[in-house]
Amino acid sequence: MSYSSCPIDPLVMSPIDFRNTNMIWASVLVETLARCGLQTAIVCPGSRSTPLTISLANHPDIEAIPILDERSASFFALGVAQRTGRATVLVCTSGTAGANFFPAAIEAHESRVPLLILTADRPPELRQCSSGQAIEQVRLYGNYPNWQTELAVPQRDLHLLRYLRQTIVRAWHHCHAPSPGIVHLNCPFRDPLPPLPEPSATEALQPEAFAEFFDRVTPFPACETNFANSDLDAIDNAIARWRQVERGAIVAGVATSLEPARYAARVKRIANALGWPILAEGLSPVRNHVKDPSQSPVVCTYDLLLRHDTHRAALEPDCIIQIGALPTSKVLRAWLAECDPERWIVDPSDRNLDPLHGRTHRLYCTPAAIADRLPVEPSEPSVYRVAWMQRDRQTRAAIDDLMRASVENTSHPPIAPTIEPILSWLLPQILPRETPIFIANSMPVRDVEYFWPPNDRGIQLWFNRGANGIDGTLSSAIGIAHRNRPTVMLTGDLALLHDTNGFLQARSLVGSLTIVPIDNNGGGIFEMLPVAKFEPPFEEFFATPQSVDFEALCVAYGVEYRAIADPIDLRQQLAALPESGIRLLHVCTDRKHDASWRKRHLNALGAPPSGEIS
16 A cells, blocks of 8 residues: 555655654544545645645545535535445534534434544644634534544654544544444644654654554444344334234335335335335335335325325324334324324434424334344235325325326426426436435425325435535535436525535536426425515515526536426436536426415315215
């Protein structure tokens, strides 16, 4: 192993860089990370972080990516870590640079994504004395990190280098267990920061001392979680209880998985063994692994159905198995709070996933642990499951009829603007199999829940549903797309404009991203809220139209642009995705028209038909 940028420097002795004290320290830190399993580091420019930057940039087994904007960098790192299931390292200089990581740090904590943040800092003697670019960086991220500490100031001392090695190993482990999240290490450095030769460095530490220094540093495996303490007796007792329930349902909430097909299969095995329905959130892998929707226990239209008192009463459950976090739907949450059924939360983390504060039990395990305790052969579907499936099929048929009519009646030019829900209904039908797609917050994520149909195309959905913000949307999507198969992003115009600096990462992207922005010139979600009745100040302070020329924006960043005429045009553009680069397929809609359509149809779609099913 050698540092490719310094192949002939005798002071750079693999894996340690002996050119000066800071480089010894930084190269031990980076080599330890590489041995632990680090693959990708995102490095923001700055002076105080020079030793870390050079060590990461020169390491042959780590992909170091320079990104100018710290906020964009942190969300890009978040996307990479989501996709791989292993921690990405974030590096910045001292001062306010690290503060720009805060939104992504919060999202990583809430979404349980592993991130290791290294903030370079001035040494203690240059703090709180007006030395410049020095702020309070210790505990910069409050209580969000899984673990945080400040490293010692670099010294040429073998005992302290052992301390550094073990601290980095501990930090890496805490990124992934007991529940994935962020770890923050504040890293002070004294001058000289560049690798200026310091002859005394090799005199104090001989290369022979490092012959076996890293031998016991072993990779910590990428995983979805490592916290699980429910014993088999607890799982068996829960199963015995569930078998006694006549009106039980599984709520498959927001979830990502490194193995989505296996995840979906295990959830369905639990449902089939019990004879229960699955109310599957649009952001659950379950919806994208349904072979025969007419026979599947997967219910997708629960939000539309539960808007009606007839369905709410007829479908009231006795028991719910909640897998992961609750779905986005406020309607579903209100119904569960009203019914207050016995609820079992299945999740291997140590997080509280019960915002309803109901009658809940916890099983600290994965769905796989439960599925393995159940027979493969399905049970007879319960009467309760059949009632859900019949209602769901009727509502899905109504959605399909409405959407097909909207697509087929498209004229050139269109008589009326494209309605936004068409995109969430259409995408899983036209995207290539197993396409990764990043879903932005606000209305896109809700339309996916309402209208994304069950399918067997294995579409891989990604999202930032921890803190549910719109910040970092583009950068996260580029992180998901990096070294991935061709990827798509569905977003509103405001979420995209909030993170346009993410376009600066286009040159670092290995892969492709196709962005589908729904441009309604403002925040469409606010049109659905009571505040929309108050004008002024609604339009200026809530809808906040930006009136950006998206084509000119793409030209400025060197992004391919195409205006989409109608859903048929979109279908043609998405049938085959490019292998590299970023392109933007601009879909314009009318915010007022779309809000009016929703008010007419959302409640009507799930309305009980005549001759209601009992």
